[in-house]
Amino acid sequence: MLSINAFNTYRIPQQLKYFKPGNLQEALEILESVEGAKVIAGGTDLVVDLKYRRVEARALVDISRLSELRFIKLGDGYVEIGSAATIREIAESGVVKEKLPLLAEAAESLGSWQIRNLATVGGNLCTASPAADTAPPLLAYDAELELVSSRGVRIVPLGKFFTGPKKTVIERAEILRSVRVPLTPRTYGWCFIKLRRTSFDIAKVSVAVLLRVEGGFVADVRIALGSVAPTPVRARSAEKLAIGLKFEDAVRVASERVAGDISPIDDARSTAWYRLQTSKVLVKDAMWRAYERFLGAGAWR
Amino acid sequence: MEMRIRFRLNGVVTEVDIEPHETLLNVLRDKLKVKSVKYGCGIGECGSCTVLLDGDPVVSCLVMAAKVDGSEVATPDYIAQTELGKAIVDSMLEEGAVQCGYCIPGFLVTIYAALARGIRDVDEMRKAMVGNICRCTGYVNIVRAVKKTLKRIGSQTPRNAVERPFR
Amino acid sequence: MYNFVGRSFPRHDGFAKASGLAEFTFDIEVPGMLYGRILKSPYAFARVGRIDTSSAEALGAVALTPDDVPDKLFNPRLLSVEEDTYKDWRVLAKVPRYVGEPIAAVAAPTEDTAQRALEALRVEFEEIYDPILDPFKATSPTARPIHERILRGGRWVEVRNNIAAELRYSEGYLETEEERSSVVVERKFHVPRRYHTQLEPKGAVCKLEPDGTLVVWTTTQTIHNTKILISQVYGIPMNRIDVRKVPLGGGFGSSIHTNLVTLIAVGLCLKSRKPVKLVLTREEDMVHDHVSFEFYMRVRAGATKDGSITFGELENVIDVGAHQVQAYPILGTSLGWFISLYKWRAVRYYGRSVYTNKVPSCAIRGYGAPEITWAVETVVDELAEELKIDPLEFRLANYRGKGEIFWGQGPTVKSVIRSDGVPELMARGSELIGWKRRESPKVKTGRFRRGIGVGRGFHTSGAGGPLSGAIIDYTGAIVKVNEDGSVDYITALQDHGGGTLDAHAKIIAEELKIPPSRVRIVWSGTSTTVYDVCTHASRGVFAGGEAARRAALEVKKKVLEYASRILDAVSPEALRIEYDRELDDAAIFVEGAPDKRITLSEVARTAWQRNWGSISASVSYRATVAPPSFTVYFVEVEVDTETGVVRPIKVVAGADVGTVISPELAAGQIHGGFAIGWSWAVGDEVSYLENGVPAHRMSLADYKLPTSMDLPSDDDFVVVFASTYEPYGPFGAKGLGEAASNPVIAAVANAIYNAIGVRLYEIPMTPERILRAIKGGD
């Protein structure tokens, strides 16, 4: 009789080993050799899953303190964020705020202060929740992930990383090393909006928008949504239809057409119907706010 | 399958044998008998178990105990004795911010950390507290206590007595 | 006028609580104790066969099965008199009737072993039945009986059609009144089950003293009823049970009765002969222990053209879940709230509590009043609108106020209203919210629309009354002056956070003219206190405070008597007593004779040194009335008509609690009352899957409570107290806890309507429901 009698949120009802590797290489080796070993970063997803027995593990490999994974770096034409960088570090990072304000805005809305101090971007992406807050902005930025294993390194575009709810292309003995975000040569307006039940909640619907307008016409728009499909998604068809239109028309078209890019379902937080209705509203709102910011930034420059 | 961890708890270097599957909450409460850290949900939602980990508030129910080896941890009972902690507690009592008292140690930790970081704006303070749930007060008197503490401490930035990471 | 009443003092347990040093049940440890875990039924309706405990025992655990506990039916709540107590519970169930019903339990030296032992228990289910979840299907003659017969007091009664209890009532000539009415409004309302979400999960710690006395620490609002229930179930004499008072991490009704966890812990302790700690995890507490009642209400009411209310009809179907806690009494109080709201000239009521295979439900803050008040205040708003009468005027003309009979806790608890602050609260509240700027929803345009709503309600102060009635309600207090003049106050009455006992200390201090800090509130148990029924029904300050005052009065009499001996006065009546600020003590003196002055401390010392005996009093007190505390809420909200999201803009909460004993704590009750009401109105809901497993909202991750950012900020929350005096209350005080939340749903609902022009008859009014309403169905 597993089920309800097997849960315990006071103490993890599973026996575990705990490894604290000194470097990434060691972490990979443990992961390779110890059966049932799982990576743990902030633990804000994994510990809950262990208590509810949604994940069975034999050992935990703690990567949260590895300096190789805990950094935020401004490179030439890109920003690179180590997978163990905490959400709070990201939200407060000067580099992120300046270069990736859309990500900073999303990071700020994730969980509570207590959660952000633990939670990592690597954990957020690897959990692969359709509602992961860092995913829509990173999708909009066309981020790439660097996955490492004892066999080597591979680069996967974030758009190809998620394969379904809680599913990714990552393999058992692989570790997400970092997220690389190419910088756009020009300024974009940005906006992340998250609809939730209370101010401390996972998204019912989230929308991330990056926007460039030239002479009143949309030169580029990138729209990504969370919690409205099996994975976080880019609204490619809405984007395509909106580019080239006058801004007001683009908003209308994108907001209408986003329906074709998403496939929301009913769950604890919301219903498919509501998600569909509000996705349209949020796309509109986010585009307007991004536009205002774009103009503000333009005027300032 | 025990393992030994060493960390600084409320200013005192502490060594303790733990089980690898124990959380910081378990070890604080059951091994070290620090009962000021309350269990409310075990999944990071209520904030009753908030402690400072290297100066930052975290929910101890989601922190593996093994992780804090080499860290600095501070709990509400200790924070209540610091200068800033006392100022917060006094303000809470004057404003009637304490009702059933189960969630309030967690609030103390969060408010302490926010003030020690130099947050002075009341709305910022309210935002900082969203991870602490209270069913009794509607937060009104808690926010009033924050305001009163802000008045008490004026423009000074109180020292965070527990920010130094320890390795 | 008073020295201490009405002034703010830091609460006595404030530091202990803020620092976390206060020990709650969850924090208590007894050397050598075992840790318990409960085996919960995974099925909503089944019959248990063999339970194999051998693997669990092989791990070193003690296992408790239904065969190890007395096969006795009981009701965990002992507030009703025996003949009105419906008994259908057992400590451990052979026929589990809801998902989570305890079937067995284990206790082991470590928590991990207990968990493993729990998982090692093997249960055979002889039969698994389809659960009955719908209270309307449950009453079909073909539905399987959830209970066949239960005990009412000592008598067996058959359960027909899964109806747990029924109550009918009528008064006046409804048909005639209806004919007289120029408008009639009829609406159906639905209130889902909600979870109390007291922050402390329930639990118990027990141990046996060497002499066999059972000591129990547990999350309860009533230590004496817990003692009595343990005695009834396990056959232990009551003087061999000492239930100790422990701080309670929130109640909200969740521990008015004695929680099952307490009885199971006792069973484990008796079987193992070792101390046992059994505390629920949050998910056990919220998903498998108990929740609030679910209401299906139909209200019909009418009024004449000139705005006087004619009749009211209420049909009230309550889904009580698998067992009765208050299935019968809630029908009576629902009627009581309904009848006491307005001056109906005719009333018809039909209430029915129905069994389903869901977690049992019990009272939640307000005990039916928030739900009934929402329904009635909605219909009343609609009547006023149809009659084109201002909703405030309409209410003032028709509500039951001073001089009228108040029914409070149902038909057996009636008394005359003697203090009534409603007109004052209506006037001041409407001014502060800006009622005059309130516009019809029809003229509102734009995406974000604001609306103002009003809700008026009340709650009883206790369940006392002139006749004995169906509810037990009396309390007691012991006040003892120590040999140095310090005072111990000993009571069984619990404080679940409102500061009740601090109010008592202040009342005692006021009577004795000593500073409240001199009165120590003693943590005690059933062995050292006299009976108090329970901290419920907002009776703490009103009934408990009066008991404390009476005990203080007796003590004062003795003090004066001794003082008159010392001062050589002709009699105690010749003496005056006052608070001497300089000495920070009570001074007893003869007017006009400056040398005839002595402090209370000196009197105490002298009485000790001269062998006069202790200065103490023990009283038992029954209130002969249960006066209503009125509350009037004005709420302004903003609705985003594109997403349905509602935001509170401003709250003006008016409360008539008689004399305010502790202003900041009383305000705190109102803030908290609003918070819980707001979350009922827009957020809280427990729903179920077809197999009887609570759907979705299995944890606090999905049962979301408002945060500090979701409720009005302190600048937008105005509290107004009426200047009234309740002649029966201690220093004129009445209750507050529940009145603080009762009209909140109503006010919020009326505000939402005023914003968008559409009414919702189902709570919570989630953004989704609001959006659907705005879009006109779908």
Ligand SMILES: Cc1cc2nc3c(=O)[nH]c(=O)nc-3n(C[C@H](O)[C@H](O)[C@H](O)COP(=O)(O)OP(=O)(O)OC[C@H]3O[C@@H](n4cnc5c(N)ncnc54)[C@H](O)[C@@H]3O)c2cc1C
């Ligand atoms: C109360 C609460 C509120 C929350 N609110 C939000 C919210 O608002 N928005 C939101 O998006 N999320 C939220 N979350 C979920 C969670 O906090 C985030 O997803 C967080 O970013 C996870 O990071 P972590 O480091 O804690 O992950 P962990 O729990 O440590 O790991 C999560 C998963 O990722 C794997 N993993 C972690 N790092 C790596 C790596 N580098 N390489 C390979 N695998 C890895 C782990 O094995 C595990 O399977 C909330 C969680 C809680 C408990």
